[in-house]
Amino acid sequence: MSLTCFTKSTRPFEGQKPGTSGLRKAVKVFQQENYTENFVQCILSAMGGSLTGCTLVVGGDGRFFGKEAVDIIIKMCAANGVRKVIVGHDGILSTPCVSCVIRKYKTAGGIVLTASHNPGGPNADFGIKFNISNGGPAPDGVTNAIYDLSKHIVEYRICPEVKCNISVIGKQEYVVDSRPFTVEVIDSVNDYVEYMKEIFDFGIIKDLIRGASGTPLKVLINAMHGVTGPYVRRIFLEELGASADSAVNIEPLEDFGGHHPDPNLTYAADLVKALKEGEYGFGAAFDGDGDRNMILGHKAFFVTPSDSVAVIADNTDYIPYFKKHGVKGLARSMPTGCAIDRVAEKKGMEVFEVPTGWKYFGNLMDADRLSICGEESFGTGSDHIREKDGIWAVLAWLSILAGRKMSVEQVLLSHWDTYGRNFFTRYDYENCESEPCNKMMAVLDAMGSDKSMAGKKLSYGDKTYTIAKIDNFEYRDPIDGTVAKNQGVRILMSDGSRVVFRLSGTGSSGATVRLYIESYESNSSTFTKNAQEVLKPLVEIALQLSKLTEFTGRTLPTVIT
Secondary structure: OOEOOEEEEOOOOOOOOOEOOEEEEEHHHHOOOOHHHHHHHHHHHHOHHHOOOOEEEEEEOOOOOHHHHHHHHHHHHHHOOOOEEEEEEEEEOOHHHHHHHHHHOOOOEEEEEOOOOOOOOOOOEEEEEEEOOOOOEOOHHHHHHHHHHHOOOOEEEEOOOOOOOOOOOEEEEEEEOOEEEEEEEEOOOHHHHHHHHHHOOHHHHHHHHHOOOOOOOOEEEEOOOOOOHHHHHHHHHHHOOOOHHHEEOOOOOOOHHHOOOOOOOOOOHHHHHHHHOOOOOEEEEEOOOOOEEEEEEHHHEEEOHHHHHHHHHHOHHHOHHHHHHOOOOEEEEOOOOOHHHHHHHHHOOOEEEEOOOOHHHHHHHHOOOOOEEEEOOOEEEEOOOOOOOHHHHHHHHHHHHHHHOOOHHHHHHHHHHHHOEEEEEEEEEEEEOHHHHHHHHHHHHHHOOOHHHOOOEEEEOOEEEEEEEEEEOOEEOOOOOOEEOOOOEEEEEOOOOEEEEEEOOOOOOOEEEEEEEEEEEOOHHHOOOOHHHHHHHHHHHHHHHHOHHHHHOOOOOOEEO
16 A cells, blocks of 8 residues: 655744854744744755655764654655665664765765754754765755755655564565655664674783783773664774773763763763773773764873874774775864874874864865864764764774783873974863854954964963964865855964854854963973863963953853863
8 A cells, every 4th residue: 555645834934054064942842833844845855856766874973852853864864755764773873883884885875863062852953964966965065955945945745654573673664655665773783893803803902901911901882872772882992892880871872971972171071080980991981973982091091182193194004994095185164173184294194174074074075185083072083984083083092002011101201202292172162142242252253353363472470472363264175165254263272272153053052162272382391281270371371362251151161172
């Protein structure tokens, strides 16, 4: 029997503009009648002629409202001419795994249900983003088209009669308006794990953890009740043989256990505390959808994300994937510390500075100009997929530790001895009022046009900096020529130090001001100093120059990393 599709009338909702990586709003916003349906229809309509007869991947981080959204998407795909939908078991797929599955099965793209590191639950956040056929987040041209469609939508198509049980692995076949339609529910973990086993030498990592040639490396992996739980269980416990107590919070929960699933020193404080006690030699945490990571060494030695990607880029000989494919180039997001630039210079490689948002790396990867990249927001990855990948980063680090037979701290000290240290910190001021923040950014932006600012000296205590340049970062894609403007105000100092101000696009309400501070030191006597102590003069200068407290009313940041 052929199931029947229906066209439902609707009206536009304001503000369905995808941000840095998709549309993120409060759950209650997505639960409004037709709200989710509108946005999904705009995604499908934006695909144009490539939609009919295609295959799409659907999955998410398991947060509240995820299963309901999967059901809506399946019904709408059926009505819009999609031939097949590949869905993770129970709707679960990490963001890196979605990219892996898109690329492995050569699908037309995927719809990812996540608000990443934002809190989950009925009173928290939800998100939907579209990944294109290369496995990466949709570029600006596609997200702009989705937004334009959302402003004028008057109807959507749906097939309510499609009833799909996503808790059963296997194919479910339908006939919709006389057309075949298939939903294939796949194991959420298998494809990703098999790929990781191609990229890394699991035997060497297993020997490291078990201590085959010395003292075992005791690890502690915290999945923060996000989507990586099943992946952690399969990879670290089953494949690599870590003891059962090496992994915590590995059951995905719709509200992430009531916690903020953001792997940083503030929100992963339980991991930091456990590492400080000295029992573990390596610790890691992941965010809600599995694309971010935090690396800690013995006694909670913290590896900044800027240093992490630089270390991986400098040690590719220990990773089989790069020995086979080579390293074509390196990149970082603009606010990220410049440590990876120094690696690129020494190795004679191209290095790219792109706006915040993983989608900007995709074109470079597809053009074979980029292999390893990272963002200071705890995102690290390579061209194995087109998303940042938390578990990949941890496996890369364990491969380096196994190959170099060093601790995390020893690897970093060796790196700084070679390249110097880019001290880096980020201050987040979350949920600020939007209008004053916009005014502050406008004032900072105007400084770039004030010729008197260049050469101006700014002092705090016994430290003095000289402004070399102030600008609002603009990026021209070297592959397709597209331009991204207004990506953050940079205050560049004559000694290479930097101050960057951005309004984040990852929150679901209000505004988040991000202040990034970086200072380079070549004197080895400074390398082990506390970063906040070293950077305090520049932080204070940045706060005074921006008048951030006056504009936002905040005297302290929400999070410091």
